Amino acid sequence: MEALRAEMFEEICPSSLLPFRIGSDKWAGLVLRCLEDGPRRYSELRVPLARISPKMLTQSLRALERDGFVSRVQDDRRVTYALTDLGRSLLGPMRAFCDWAEDHWDELLDARES
Amino acid sequence: MEALRAEMFEEICPSSLLPFRIGSDKWAGLVLRCLEDGPRRYSELRVPLARISPKMLTQSLRALERDGFVSRVQDDRRVTYALTDLGRSLLGPMRAFCDWAEDHWDELLDARES
DNA sequence: AGGGGTGGTTACCGATTGGATACCTTGGTA
């Protein structure tokens, strides 16, 4: 499993432009995408999500855990977060939306400008 | 085109349970669904969306208009709202999510309870 | 003993969201 890249979400401003949101808070969708390839540690998540305060990252993770999308596992003094089956099942519809966003990005920008 | 039923969203509490949101505000997704079958008037929308204050309904409509998902048409002293092509293109991914929600509703409830 | 990394928590504060309620304008109807 590759390390998460710091630039993964570099220019993304999820709440202000995208017309949809995954999870109950602003960042949950990005967290889910970070977990696609396998379990990650808190400090790993902070790399691409550097612009999220630790407070909000914790809050997102707790909410995702409460909703059953993510499991928090404490193993040999390390904490890892992983998608549950339920969380994984969200990835399909999520991808449908991301594809839509790519396809209609220009139209979105046009609409916002006028 | 059939009239919208008052019970259309009867027991739905979109923000508190569904783990996704369409549009930038709480109600926009429901508004879009109301427009699926064709143009509707403000007062028509208020029937299934009776629990939304007029202020919020207006706000949702304005946001959807600004984003290019809905067009507001004033014809012979009546106002109608209709999906634009862009708005209609959202219905596909939306439906993917609604199907997901139906399939996993029980798991969602279970997760929330514990 | 001291320093650093991991995985957070807490307090504080301003901005934003959303709800309730009352009100308004225009035009039609009785």
Added chain:
DNA sequence: TACCAAGGTATCCAATCGGTAACCACCCCT
């Protein structure tokens, strides 16, 4: 003339969201 429906606005208020910054406990390493 009075009233009514349509399509909203205006105002006020409470709750929530999200950011900054500081702090903390535990463990490891030197």
